[in-house]
Amino acid sequence: MTAVLTDPDEAVADIPDGATVLIGGFGPAGQPIELVDALRRHGARDLTVVNNNAGNGDTGLAALLATGNVRKIICSFPRQTDSWVFDDLYRSGKIELELVPQGNLAERMRAAGAGIGAFFCPTGVGTPLTEGKEQRTIDGREYVLEYPIKGDFALIKAHRGDEVGNLVYRKTARNFGPVMATAAGTTVAQVAEVVPAGGLDPEAVVTPGIYVDRLVTP
Amino acid sequence: MTAVLTDPDEAVADIPDGATVLIGGFGPAGQPIELVDALRRHGARDLTVVNNNAGNGDTGLAALLATGNVRKIICSFPRQTDSWVFDDLYRSGKIELELVPQGNLAERMRAAGAGIGAFFCPTGVGTPLTEGKEQRTIDGREYVLEYPIKGDFALIKAHRGDEVGNLVYRKTARNFGPVMATAAGTTVAQVAEVVPAGGLDPEAVVTPGIYVDRLVTP
Amino acid sequence: MSLGKQELAAVVAADIPAGSYVNLGIGLPTLVADHLPIGNGVTLHTENGMLGMGRAAEGDEVDWDLVNAGKIPVTETPGASYFHHADSFAMMRGGHLDVCVLGAFQVSVGGDLANWNTGEPGAIPAVGGAMDLAIGARDVYVMMPLFARDGSAKLVDKCSYPLTGVGCVSRVYTDHAVFLLEEDGVAIRETYGISEAELRSRLAL
Amino acid sequence: MSLGKQELAAVVAADIPAGSYVNLGIGLPTLVADHLPIGNGVTLHTENGMLGMGRAAEGDEVDWDLVNAGKIPVTETPGASYFHHADSFAMMRGGHLDVCVLGAFQVSVGGDLANWNTGEPGAIPAVGGAMDLAIGARDVYVMMPLFARDGSAKLVDKCSYPLTGVGCVSRVYTDHAVFLLEEDGVAIRETYGISEAELRSRLAL
Numbered sequence: 020m021t022a023v024l025t026d027p028d029e030a031v032a033d034i035p036d037g038a039t040v041l042i043g044g045f046g047p048a049g050q051p052i053e054l055v056d057a058l059r060r061h062g063a064r065d066l067t068v069v070n071n072n073a074g075n076g077d078t079g080l081a082a083l084l085a086t087g088n089v090r091k092i093i094c095s096f097p098r099q100t101d102s103w104v105f106d107d108l109y110r111s112g113k114i115e116l117e118l119v120p121q122g123n124l125a126e127r128m129r130a131a132g133a134g135i136g137a138f139f140c141p142t143g144v145g146t147p148l149t150e151g152k153e154q155r156t157i158d159g160r161e162y163v164l165e166y167p168i169k170g171d172f173a174l175i176k177a178h179r180g181d182e183v184g185n186l187v188y189r190k191t192a193r194n195f196g197p198v199m200a201t202a203a204g205t206t207v208a209q210v211a212e213v214v215p216a217g218g219l220d221p222e223a224v225v226t227p228g229i230y231v232d233r234l235v236t237p
Numbered sequence: 238m239t240a241v242l243t244d245p246d247e248a249v250a251d252i253p254d255g256a257t258v259l260i261g262g263f264g265p266a267g268q269p270i271e272l273v274d275a276l277r278r279h280g281a282r283d284l285t286v287v288n289n290n291a292g293n294g295d296t297g298l299a300a301l302l303a304t305g306n307v308r309k310i311i312c313s314f315p316r317q318t319d320s321w322v323f324d325d326l327y328r329s330g331k332i333e334l335e336l337v338p339q340g341n342l343a344e345r346m347r348a349a350g351a352g353i354g355a356f357f358c359p360t361g362v363g364t365p366l367t368e369g370k371e372q373r374t375i376d377g378r379e380y381v382l383e384y385p386i387k388g389d390f391a392l393i394k395a396h397r398g399d400e401v402g403n404l405v406y407r408k409t410a411r412n413f414g415p416v417m418a419t420a421a422g423t424t425v426a427q428v429a430e431v432v433p434a435g436g437l438d439p440e441a442v443v444t445p446g447i448y449v450d451r452l453v454t455p
Numbered sequence: 456m457s458l459g460k461q462e463l464a465a466v467v468a469a470d471i472p473a474g475s476y477v478n479l480g481i482g483l484p485t486l487v488a489d490h491l492p493i494g495n496g497v498t499l500h501t502e503n504g505m506l507g508m509g510r511a512a513e514g515d516e517v518d519w520d521l522v523n524a525g526k527i528p529v530t531e532t533p534g535a536s537y538f539h540h541a542d543s544f545a546m547m548r549g550g551h552l553d554v555c556v557l558g559a560f561q562v563s564v565g566g567d568l569a570n571w572n573t574g575e576p577g578a579i580p581a582v583g584g585a586m587d588l589a590i591g592a593r594d595v596y597v598m599m600p601l602f603a604r605d606g607s608a609k610l611v612d613k614c615s616y617p618l619t620g621v622g623c624v625s626r627v628y629t630d631h632a633v634f635l636l637e638e639d640g641v642a643i644r645e646t647y648g649i650s651e652a653e654l655r656s657r658l659a660l
Numbered sequence: 661m662s663l664g665k666q667e668l669a670a671v672v673a674a675d676i677p678a679g680s681y682v683n684l685g686i687g688l689p690t691l692v693a694d695h696l697p698i699g700n701g702v703t704l705h706t707e708n709g710m711l712g713m714g715r716a717a718e719g720d721e722v723d724w725d726l727v728n729a730g731k732i733p734v735t736e737t738p739g740a741s742y743f744h745h746a747d748s749f750a751m752m753r754g755g756h757l758d759v760c761v762l763g764a765f766q767v768s769v770g771g772d773l774a775n776w777n778t779g780e781p782g783a784i785p786a787v788g789g790a791m792d793l794a795i796g797a798r799d800v801y802v803m804m805p806l807f808a809r810d811g812s813a814k815l816v817d818k819c820s821y822p823l824t825g826v827g828c829v830s831r832v833y834t835d836h837a838v839f840l841l842e843e844d845g846v847a848i849r850e851t852y853g854i855s856e857a858e859l860r861s862r863l864a865l
Contacts (some may be wrong), residue, residue: 020473020474020477020496026680027297045708045727045731045745046727046731047724047731048708048724048725048726048727048731049725050702052840067595068716070713070786073664083782095786095788095789096786096788097784097785097786098784098785099647099731099786101458102784106784109784109786110782110788116784116785118785118786118787119787119789119794120747120787120789120791121707121745121787121788121789121792122752122753122791122792122796123669123792124745124750125744125745125746125748125749126351126353126750126753127747128746129545130356131549131745132545132550132551133344133545133549133787134358134359134545134548134549134590134591135344135356135357135358135376135548135552136356136357136358136359136373136375136376136378136380136504137356137357137380138348138353138354138355138356138357139353139354139355140352140353140357140753141352141354141753141795141796142753142791142792142794143791143795143797144823144825144826145823145825145826146791146822146823146825146826147777147822147823148787148791153289155354155355157354157355157384158354160354162354162355166375166753168762177498181534182534183496183498183507183534185534185536188440188442188742188744189724190439190440190710190723190725190736190742191708191709191710191725191726191727191742192725193709193742193743193744194708194709194745195745196738197744197746198744198745201545201549201551214553215533216312216532216533219534219536220441220442220444221408221507221531221535221536221537221797222405222406222407222408222537223438223440223441224537224807225440225744227496227506227536227538227546228498228506228534228536229476229500229506229546229551229552230551230554234861238678238679238680238701263503263504263522263526263540264517264522264526265526266503266519266521266522266526266626267520269489270600278580281474289540294831299536311836312583313581313582313583314580314581314583315579315580315581315584316581317526317578317581324579324776327579328577328579334579334580336580336581336582337582338582338583338584338585338587339502339540339544339582339583339584339587339590340547340548340584340586340587341587342540343539343540343541343544344541344544344545346541347541347750349754350750350754350756351749351750351753351754352750352753352754352755352795353753354568354797358546359548359590359591360586360587360590360591361586361590362590362620362621363567363618363620363621364586364617364618364619364621365572365617365618366582366586366622374541374807399739401701401703401712401739402741403741406537408505408518408521408531408537409501409503409504409505409520409522409537410520411504411520411537411538411539412503412504412539412540413539414539415538415539415541416540416541419750419751419754419756427803428779433738434586434738434739435630435738435739437741439736439740439742441714441741442741442742442743443539445711445741445751446703446711446739446741447681447705447751447756447757448756450555
């Protein structure tokens with residue numbers, strides 16, 4: 020059942036030290052800024068963060084990294100023109116990086132949400148990113164075995180939600196949100212607006228409410 | 238690029254003998270009756286058909302089975318109160334049955350469409366349906382290795398399509414359609430109506446046109 | 456007295472926590488829907504791609520594009536959503552449903568479930584989504600008559616029928632008793648028209 | 661004369677079959693979009709969840725929820741659709757895109773691609789969707805200057821940089837020539853401001 024809240028701080032207050040937190044967004048698009056800011060204020064330490072990038076500028080995810088509370092980041096594209104916060108932490112050995120091809124990042128979270136134990140995937144065969152991984156030829160093609168990425172919490176941003184937690188997104192801000200929502204023990208979604216049950220077209224719901232534990236209108 | 242047709246017979250005319258044909262529907266809901274009838278008239282032989290069921294009554298898929306042109310059916314739930322056509326063929330050894338748990342049927346087709354070589358799945362562990370399959374313990378849980386099901390053709394039914402092949406469905410008639418569309422070399426979708434490009438809400442498209450080769454309004 | 460089907464369905468319904476996401480299997484479990492308290496936020500899932508399934512459709516409500524897993528026309532509740540089969544089974548297999556209620560031919564005291572095939576010669580097997588629910592739902596409740604027509608118990612030491620899932624059932628609701636299948640054995644939570652001693656003797660528990 | 665960036669983009673664009681589904685990588689390949697003939701039914705895919713991407717957004721069109729893989733605001737064409745990341749990469753990895761055009765540090769004559777990491781000490785690696793496109797698109801075209809700043813060729817016998825994909829590139833579009841990487845070796849389709857003999861000598865082909 021979905022709790023409808025207005026306070027981002029309340030929504031993330033039980034994230035413990037050491038948690039793995041999936042954070043939605045592709046760069047700024049779809050990044051749940053208010054929830055990330057709340058997580059920063061909350062101050063949980065020793066976090067593992069999963070995001071496509073590693074923060075932009077000095078706000079949101081970058082500001083969270085700057086606290087030093089993120090031990091490890093799992094992402095596909097940390098290096099950007101405005102990723103200076105991450106760059107400094109990385110170069111000074113203060114953050115661990117697991118670099119994952121973007122499709123594996125998405126599919127490994129999907130696997131976590133779908134009960135798949137592992138899957139054979141063609142991405143990265145013969146490259147340094149799959150070195151040491153189990154490899155197998157299936158029907159004449161090479162594959163590498165990849166494992167699920169499960170979160171303790173997911174913090175995502177959607178466009179609108181209804182009272183039972185159904186979500187719709189907006190344009191390319193959808194990106195990782197729907198996948199992360201399925202892959203975490205507790206999913207917190209920030210939305211611009213909450214409508215009554217029945218206020219969203221059932222044919223157009225992208226994330227069914229079963230995946231959403233808390234809905235926040237910050 | 239999607240071809241927009243009005244003749245179901247033309248839409249299935251190149252299905253060869255020996256083809257694997259994915260046919261949408263959960264019982265009658267979402268079954269592309271006009272396309273299945275056209276396939277029956279077309280007369281391709283030695284077919285492998287993938288569907289959740291094995292035909293109802295004497296029409297649609299049941300009528301196709303009755304021609305004797307289906308060598309094998311891959312499905313999850315053949316036995317129904319009105320599956321007499323299949324029942325007779327099966328009991329007289331005239332059709333081969335591969336019984337697959339419904340979730341594996343869906344996930345194996347999804348894997349075919351998503352480029353996954355195989356996946357470890359918890360369904361059916363310790364049951365006769367996974368006997369002889371590769372098994373592995375991952376994080377303390379037992380899984381069985383399952384392989385993709387790829388179709389040469391998919392015949393599906395949607396509600397509306399646009400000129401570039403985007404599809405929306407109607408209620409629980411959606412079922413296997415979107416998954417099958419991704420898993421076949423050639424996907425043929427029958428729809429009640431074709432609207433101009435831009436006539437469907439981009440946020441609510443369920444099957445993007447990239448997966449639809451032919452759109453038929455029978 | 457032993458319970459009738461509707462009484463049994465009411466017992467199961469009363470045990471489903473408010474706010475749960477629930478899948479009710481074909482047959483006997485379907486009856487549970489009618490006994491869920493209105494407004495306690497239980498959301499019904501149907502494997503053929505829907506959350507927020509409502510009651511059976513009547514009269515003009517019948518729409519053959521809106522059916523349940525048993526292919527019976529149903530209705531939609533406010534807050535419903537539709538999704539395709541791979542998404543529906545990802546939901547089931549990924550551990551997101553709180554409870555499923557299934558019928559059974561046999562359940563073992565260790566929680567093994569047999570509900571898809573009697574293994575009789577000439578029988579046509581059909582499994583549907585039963586194996587996916589068995590491994591996927593957080594709690595698997597079984598609802599069945601305790602005794603078969605020949606008087607043999609369906610709660611058994613070891614299933615003789617082909618299995619649907621291993622060690623997956625946590626509770627068995629029957630016309631004669633409710634059983635909790637626990638780590639250290641079978642607990643009888645309540646009995647209907649039969650003493651616990653007689654039950655244990657008939658079941659060889 | 662060798663080609664400028666826009667001229668090169670026009671050459672690539674002219675080779676993309678009508679009706680194709682195409683992904684254009686970050687950087688140089690992005691320029692191809694401006695040269696696609698209007699109305700020939702090429703549909704652009706962006707990895708961050710969209711088919712039917714339009715040109716770069718201008719003025720009031722800028723919407724930070726609608727960006728391309730390089731996080732630049734873009735527009736939507738009629739017939740566009742949005743989907744989440746797992747669906748977007750399933751599309752890429754499942755072999756549904758006809759063509760992708762990628763930039764590169766190096767390409768080997770056998771079609772190996774190196775475009776994500778120069779392996780320099782202190783460099784921060786970033787891979788994004790490059791490895792998924794390399795193995796997923798039916799045809800992988802590379803678009804790059806033929807020579808690095810130090811004069812060394814970027815079409816090489818064997819890549820010295822870490823690989824993105826093995827044997828995946830089918831064509832290399834450069835400022836000096838278009839190369840077809842075929843089973844039996846490299847064919848030079850056309851040259852720009854340099855003779856084929858000189859090219860073969862500078863490249864040691």
